[in-house]
Amino acid sequence: xxxxxxxxxxxxxxxxxACPYCGMILADMGAExxxxxxxxxxxxxxxxxxxxNGQNMSYPNYARNKKGITLNIMKSERARExxxxxxxxxxxxxxxxxxGARKIMGLTYEDVKAIKPDIIYTAISCYGSEGPxxxxxxxxxxxxxxxxxxxxGGYPDKPPLRAMMSWxxxxxxxxxxxxxxxxxxxxxxxxEGQMVDLALLRTAVxxxxxxxxxxxxxxxxxxxxGNRAAYVGPSDLFHCKDGYVFIVTIMDSLWKRLAKAIGHExxxxxxxxxxDFARFEHRDRIDPFIAEWAAERTVDEVLGIMEEARIPCGRxxxxxxxxxDPHIKETRMIEYTDLEEPGLEHVPVCGIPINLxxxxxxxxxxxxxxxxxxxxxxxxxxxxxxxxxxxxRAEGAI
Numbered sequence: 001x002x003x004x005x006x007x008x009x010x011x012x013x014x015x016x017x018a019c020p021y022c023g024m025i026l027a028d029m030g031a032e033x034x035x036x037x038x039x040x041x042x043x044x045x046x047x048x049x050x051x052x053n054g055q056n057m058s059y060p061n062y063a064r065n066k067k068g069i070t071l072n073i074m075k076s077e078r079a080r081e082x083x084x085x086x087x088x089x090x091x092x093x094x095x096x097x098x099x100g101a102r103k104i105m106g107l108t109y110e111d112v113k114a115i116k117p118d119i120i121y122t123a124i125s126c127y128g129s130e131g132p133x134x135x136x137x138x139x140x141x142x143x144x145x146x147x148x149x150x151x152x153g154g155y156p157d158k159p160p161l162r163a164m165m166s167w168x169x170x171x172x173x174x175x176x177x178x179x180x181x182x183x184x185x186x187x188x189x190x191x192e193g194q195m196v197d198l199a200l201l202r203t204a205v206x207x208x209x210x211x212x213x214x215x216x217x218x219x220x221x222x223x224x225x226g227n228r229a230a231y232v233g234p235s236d237l238f239h240c241k242d243g244y245v246f247i248v249t250i251m252d253s254l255w256k257r258l259a260k261a262i263g264h265e266x267x268x269x270x271x272x273x274x275x276d277f278a279r280f281e282h283r284d285r286i287d288p289f290i291a292e293w294a295a296e297r298t299v300d301e302v303l304g305i306m307e308e309a310r311i312p313c314g315r316x317x318x319x320x321x322x323x324x325d326p327h328i329k330e331t332r333m334i335e336y337t338d339l340e341e342p343g344l345e346h347v348p349v350c351g352i353p354i355n356l357x358x359x360x361x362x363x364x365x366x367x368x369x370x371x372x373x374x375x376x377x378x379x380x381x382x383x384x385x386x387x388x389x390x391x392x393r394a395e396g397a398i
Contacts, residue, residue, distance in 0.1 A: 003030025004359040008184065011036055011086055012066060013095035013107070015044045017140070017166055018200065019124050020062035021173035023094055026180065027065035028352050028361035034086075034377060035063055039070045039396065041370040052343040060339060060367045061349045068368025069377050069398070073105055076397040080106055085382050087115045092180055096124035098137045109195045118193040120183040122176050128199030140200060143168035147204030152211055152222040152230075172203040232276040234258070234286050237316065238294040238302075244316035245294065245302050250276060254311055261309040262293040323348055337366050374398055 008031040012023040020035075027033035048056045071086075073079045083106070087093065093112055095102070102108045102123070109121045123129060126138025144150055144162045154161030179196035187193055205212075214220050222230050227246070229235035234255075235248045249258045252275065259267045267286065273279050279286055294302055299315050306313035317325060323334040333351045338344075352361035378384045378398065392398045 001359060003028075003362060004356070005029040005031040008032070008092065009090045010034065010092040010094060011090045013093070013097065014062075014124075015042055015096060016047075017058075017062070017169035018172045018176065018198075019094050019096035020044070021170060022122070022124070022176040022180070023066060024062045024064065025173070025177045025353065025361075026092075026094075028363065029354075029356075029359075030361075031092075033066040034090075034373070035066045035068045035368060036071050036086075037068070037370065038072055038074075039371065039398070051347075053339070053341045057347070060337060060344075060347050063367030064337060064349055064363055065365055066368060067373040067377065068371060069374050070371040071398055072396055073107070076395060078392060078395055079397040082378070082382070082392065082397060083107075084115050086377075087112055087119065089381060090116070090119065091184070092120040092122065094122040094124070094176065094180065098125050098135065099129050100135050113193060116193070118187055118191060120180060120187060120193055120196065122180045122183075122196040122198070124172060124176055124198040124200075126200045128202060129195075129197045133201075138200065140166040140169040143200035143204040146201055147208050148212060148215075149204060149208055152224070154224050155226045156224050158224070167207075168200045168204045171207065172198050172200050175203055228283065228287075231280050233280050233283060234290055236287060236290075238291055240294050240297055240299045240302055243299040245299055245306075246314050246316065247290065247294075247302075247306060248312040252276075255279065257309045258290070258311055261305055261311065262290055264289050335363055337363065339366050371398070 005026060008026070010023060010026055010031050010033040012020070012033050012035045014020040014023050014035075023033045023035070044062075045055045045059045048058065050056055071079050071082060073083050093107075095107060097105065097107065099108075102111075109123065112119050112121055125134075126142055127133040127136055141162060144167075145160075147168070150160035150162050153163065176196065176198045179198065183194050183196050211222055214222065227237040229248070229250075232250045235246075235250065237244050237246050247258070249255050255273075255276075256268055259265055267273055267289070272282055273286065297305075303313055303315060315325075322328060328334055331351075334348050335351045336346050337349050339347055349363070352363070354361065375389065378389050378392070379386070384392075389398070
């Protein structure tokens with residue numbers, strides 16, 4: 001076995017981030033992932049900054065290694081029949097429609113398991129399939145807003161600030177991947193399918209557990225301290241002569257090494273700085289020493305001193321610099337794909353996020369064009385004749 005999921009077929013109805021990223025991981029690991037979209041394509045191809053082909057840079061990342069077909073299940077009864085044939089030949093369905101949209105499309109878990117009882121049905125939505133908000137729609141922004149996470153970021157005396165990177169989406173995608181694999185494991189043991197229900201809000205709240213406990217039990221809200229870490233430290237972003245570095249000190253051992261490295265060992269004798277919390281409380285005294293020390297040195301000089309002192313420290317990299325970092329480059333955290341279109345012969349995509357030593361994932365194919373694999377899937381997998389495929393196209397079913 002070259003890749004561990006080679007015998008698994010997934011129907012991917014995902015849009016935007018959470019569901020497509022889950023499908024991407026499954027495809028990277030060898031599953032045959034078939035992206036299903038309407039004729040003309042879905043909006044997740046064209047939202048945001050567009051490239052020379054009229055599509056964005058997100059789609060090539062999340063759709064690599066997948067096959068692409070078109071199917072208009074919202075507009076065609078014949079398409080519903082085709083969908084049933086696809087379900088019968090699949091192991092997993094992943095989708096991120098709201099519960100209400102699933103019902104309209106005939107794509108609820110009840111609909112699907114009536115066709116194939118042992119199907120693994122992975123559903124992603126903002127609120128989940130149960131509860132008073134289940135019928136509402138939502139995105140990562142809403143999950144961040146309602147989970148309390150916006151309350152722990154930003155700066156004092158400023159409005160709450162969300163994270164610009166959609167961590168609730170990506171976290172839910174990873175939960176969906178794990179849940180799908182757990183359900184497949186259960187099916188292998190029992191022959192039974194099941195529903196895997198994911199909610200962006202559930203993911204966000206699960207990450208916020210310790211902060212919520214502090215608020216409820218201790219009556220203490222995390223302070224808004226910008227890039228600085230709360231209750232530990234000093235840990236912050238510091239300006240150097242030619243850029244920025246993030247220095248992290250947690251625990252007394254790191255603090256002692258940092259004080260020596262910046263030439264302020266006298267701070268170690270100060271009883272007001274005896275632990276992480278105390279140092280946080282007195283951050284206005286400590287942080288200026290580090291800031292002054294860093295400002296007199298280049299990024300490379302600071303990194304060298306911190307590495308020698310065994311203190312975690314990282315260079316700030318802008319999005320235009322990440323792929324040139326030697327560690328990122330050597331470990332292939334960024335890879336490149338050829339979209340086979342003018343101006344898009346060398347497009348960066350995220351590397352394989354999970355590194356397996358015996359059955360590693362692999363980027364084999366670029367993201368599919370709209371309906372690129374219709375003939376292969378409908379003619380090959382489903383065994384439809386050329387005449388039937390032509391009829392379905394003429395009727396607007398595919």
